[in-house]
Amino acid sequence: MEALTSTxxxxxxxxxxxxxxxxxxxxxxxxxxxxxxxxxQGASEGTTxxxxxxxxxxxxxxxxxxxxxxxxxxxxxxxxxxxLEQWPLVGLAASAGAADAVREVALLQxxxxxxxxxxxxxxxxxxxxxxxxxxxxxxxxxxxxxxxPGALDAQTGGISLLGRLG
Numbered sequence: 001m002e003a004l005t006s007t008x009x010x011x012x013x014x015x016x017x018x019x020x021x022x023x024x025x026x027x028x029x030x031x032x033x034x035x036x037x038x039x040x041q042g043a044s045e046g047t048t049x050x051x052x053x054x055x056x057x058x059x060x061x062x063x064x065x066x067x068x069x070x071x072x073x074x075x076x077x078x079x080x081x082x083x084l085e086q087w088p089l090v091g092l093a094a095s096a097g098a099a100d101a102v103r104e105v106a107l108l109q110x111x112x113x114x115x116x117x118x119x120x121x122x123x124x125x126x127x128x129x130x131x132x133x134x135x136x137x138x139x140x141x142x143x144x145x146x147x148x149p150g151a152l153d154a155q156t157g158g159i160s161l162l163g164r165l166g
Contacts, residue, residue: 022047026053031054031057035047035075035076048074051067053067060115065142074141076138090137091139108120118143
C-alpha cells in the first residue's frame with residue numbers, strides 16, 4: 001500500500017474541491033485546531049488536514065478522543081453558503097457522509113446515532129465534530145480503522161480496512 005502522503009491521497013480522490021489541498025501530518029494536537037488555523041488564514045473550502053496521530057483529539061462537549069496510529073483522523077474546512085442558522089445541518093450531512101463512506105469502503109452497515117456518532121453493530125466506530133468560527137465550519141471526522149487491539153476502550157469498536165484499499 002502506498003505511503004500516506006498528500007500526493008498519494010490526492011491521486012486517489014475523484015473530487016474537485018474536497019481534499020484539495022490535503023495536508024498530512026505525522027502527529028498533531030488536533031486536526032480541527034490545524035484546519036481552524038488554516039481557515040482563519042483564508043484557506044479555501046475543501047482544505048483537508050489528516051494526521052497519523054492526534055495527541056489531544058476531542059469529541060463533543062470537550063470529551064477526549066483517543067486517536068492512536070492506524071485510525072483515520074481528519075478535518076475539512078467548509079465555507080457553507082447557507083444562512084448561519086442552517087449551519088447545524090452541516091454536522092448532519094458530514095455524519096451521514098462518513099457513515100456512507102464506511103458502508104462503501106469497509107462494506108459494513110454503519111449508521112449515525114444522533115447527533116454525531118458512527119455505529120456498527122451498536123459499537124461506536126467513530127464520530128464527527130463540527131466547530132464554527134468566522135466564515136468557516138471545520139468538520140472533524142475520526143474513524144477507528146486499523147487501530148491496534150487494546151488501543152481503544154472496550155466500548156469502542158474498530159474496523160480493519162487493510163487489504164480493502166489500494
